[in-house]
Amino acid sequence: MAKKILMKGNEAIAEAAVKAGCRYFFGYPITPQNELPAYLSWRLPEVGGVFLQAESEVAASNMVYGAAGAGARVMTSSSSPGISLKAEGISYIAGAELPAVIVNMMRGGPGLGGIQPAQSDYFQATKGMAHGDFRLFVLAPSSVQEAVDLTIDAFELADKYRNPVLLLADGMIGQMMEPVSFERSIDPDDLPDKPWATDGAEGREKNIINSLSLDPAELEKHNQKLKEKYDQMEKEEVRYETYYLDDADIVIVAYGTSARISLSAMELAREEGYKVGLIRPITLFPFPKEIIAKTSEKIDDFLTVEMSTGQMVEDVELAVCANNSSVHFYGRTGGMIPTPEEILAEIKKIGGGK
Amino acid sequence: MKKEMIFAGFGGQGVMLMGRLVAYSGMTEEYHVSWMPSYGPEMRGGTANCTVIVSDKMIPSPLSSKPDIVVAMNLPSMLKFVDTIKPGGKIYVNKSLINQEVERDDIEVIKVPANKIANELGESRIANMVMLGNIICREEFLPLDIVKTSLKEVLPPHRQNLLEINNEALDRGCALA
Numbered sequence: 270m271a272k273k274i275l276m277k278g279n280e281a282i283a284e285a286a287v288k289a290g291c292r293y294f295f296g297y298p299i300t301p302q303n304e305l306p307a308y309l310s311w312r313l314p315e316v317g318g319v320f321l322q323a324e325s326e327v328a329a330s331n332m333v334y335g336a337a338g339a340g341a342r343v344m345t346s347s348s349s350p351g352i353s354l355k356a357e358g359i360s361y362i363a364g365a366e367l368p369a370v371i372v373n374m375m376r377g378g379p380g381l382g383g384i385q386p387a388q389s390d391y392f393q394a395t396k397g398m399a400h401g402d403f404r405l406f407v408l409a410p411s412s413v414q415e416a417v418d419l420t421i422d423a424f425e426l427a428d429k430y431r432n433p434v435l436l437l438a439d440g441m442i443g444q445m446m447e448p449v450s451f452e453r454s455i456d457p458d459d460l461p462d463k464p465w466a467t468d469g470a471e472g473r474e475k476n477i478i479n480s481l482s483l484d485p486a487e488l489e490k491h492n493q494k495l496k497e498k499y500d501q502m503e504k505e506e507v508r509y510e511t512y513y514l515d516d517a518d519i520v521i522v523a524y525g526t527s528a529r530i531s532l533s534a535m536e537l538a539r540e541e542g543y544k545v546g547l548i549r550p551i552t553l554f555p556f557p558k559e560i561i562a563k564t565s566e567k568i569d570d571f572l573t574v575e576m577s578t579g580q581m582v583e584d585v586e587l588a589v590c591a592n593n594s595s596v597h598f599y600g601r602t603g604g605m606i607p608t609p610e611e612i613l614a615e616i617k618k619i620g621g622g623k
Numbered sequence: 624m625k626k627e628m629i630f631a632g633f634g635g636q637g638v639m640l641m642g643r644l645v646a647y648s649g650m651t652e653e654y655h656v657s658w659m660p661s662y663g664p665e666m667r668g669g670t671a672n673c674t675v676i677v678s679d680k681m682i683p684s685p686l687s688s689k690p691d692i693v694v695a696m697n698l699p700s701m702l703k704f705v706d707t708i709k710p711g712g713k714i715y716v717n718k719s720l721i722n723q724e725v726e727r728d729d730i731e732v733i734k735v736p737a738n739k740i741a742n743e744l745g746e747s748r749i750a751n752m753v754m755l756g757n758i759i760c761r762e763e764f765l766p767l768d769i770v771k772t773s774l775k776e777v778l779p780p781h782r783q784n785l786l787e788i789n790n791e792a793l794d795r796g797c798a799l800a
Binding site for chain 1: 643646647650655656657658659660662663664683684685686688
């Protein structure tokens with residue numbers, strides 16, 4: 270096993286990108302993700318890569334568009350307001366079917382908001398992000414090690430589906446240090462073939478990277494093709510983790526930082542005799558609706574915990590609606606993080622399980 | 624075994640490093656560890672703190688609403704965190720900078736003249752290591768040697784010349800325990 274090192278989430282994701290064979294990064298600074306570009310600013314040149322701080326987020330995301338079109342493994346990172354600025358470019362990247370990895374270390378909003386952790390960009394991340402009918406593949410780590418593993422997976426998934434992949438975390442995951450090990454390392458010279466890339470047409474037909482399609486019938490065909498891709502993700506790529514579903518009477522649904530806190534709440538509740546279980550979505554798109562639906566066949570009460578006023582809760586409600594389970598919600602916002610005790614109080618309010 | 628600790632003080636007092644050393648040493652000893660800094664718009668002279676958890680089990684929340692131990696390097700930190708400590712917990716107080724008494728009788732108060740000893744060693748900036756040496760030798764869940772090794776690994780190359788005096792500070796703090 271590789272040696273464990275103590276690293277901040279932001280830096281660990283940066284190193285994971287290098288380990289994934291990523292050699293191009295274009296970004297623009299914003300708290301709380303600055304350690305990520307800061308790390309790559311020295312690390313990428315060390316491995317012969319390119320780190321570039323663009324003049325704006327809009328420019329950075331268009332640089333990602335260009336590099337991805339040329340077939341490069343490329344990444345950008347930002348935090349909430351910066352992601353909104355990048356959204357235009359991301360729509361083009363999705364439209365042109367290009368692989369790229371985007372990191373959003375969420376902070377409180379709307380507008381400039383604050384700099385403390387939040388999960389207020391769930392809708393933006395999972396419901397298309399920008400104009401046009403598209404989806405990002407969205408991964409939500411809840412520890413630094415998982416952030417490392419999912420970063421490497423993100424590059425592989427982006428290539429597999431020719432689709433942008435969003436790593437959605439928050440200021441807490443970015444700022445905290447935990448032990449990590451880097452087990453996987455991908456040779457940048459040994460990446461999957463990209464016969465569609467615009468990397469020089471000598472000796473072959475020219476490739477075109479484009480998101481403009483003026484013929485409605487053609488564009489509809491394209492939309493359907495994208496839809497098939499998203500359907501395949503929903504069929505094949507759903508990831509989640511479950512705790513105590515066998516004997517639970519109440520099930521918490523939470524992702525990322527909220528899931529970490531909820532695990533503590535679950536332990537407290539179990540000490541007091543409340544039979545609480547937990548479902549932690551790891552992919553937010555594709556959303557693990559089947560396991561939630563199946564669980565709702567025998568569970569009457571779900572509690573969704575988020576650092577927002579309630580976004581993922583809508584997907585949980587959709588997933589359980591056939592069985593009429595109640596979906597309760599607890600959220601903190603603006604950079605406030607729920608405490609295990611607050612979540613325990615919600616569990617007691619629901620009252621079941623004891 | 625699970626210790627939830629908060630290290631707090633002025634920016635520049637080295638509270639983040641104290642926490643990092645505990646986390647790093649815990650990792651070396653094969654515990655689960657987490658280190659979570661406050662990252663507000665702090666600056667030198669402002670307040671800073673970090674939460675460190677060392678546990679023999681997976682750590683669910685890396686935050687602590689009821690810490691076992693609070694380390695207060697200055698008065699604002701003591702006032703901010705003293706009421707959060709678990710009954711039966713401990714507060715380490717930097718006696719050199721804090722005159723006020725702790726008004727709880729359900730926690731143990733340990734007073735360490737961290738700056739005084741650091742000044743005796745001729746380097747006021749190592750008050751954090753005096754305090755850390757005391758904590759390590761009093762709590763006994765991590766060996767002091769491991770903390771010293773961790774310090775060597777954590778210090779950047781251009782700071783390695785400070786190893787010796789930091790180790791001395793750790794020893795002096797330990798001797799007080």
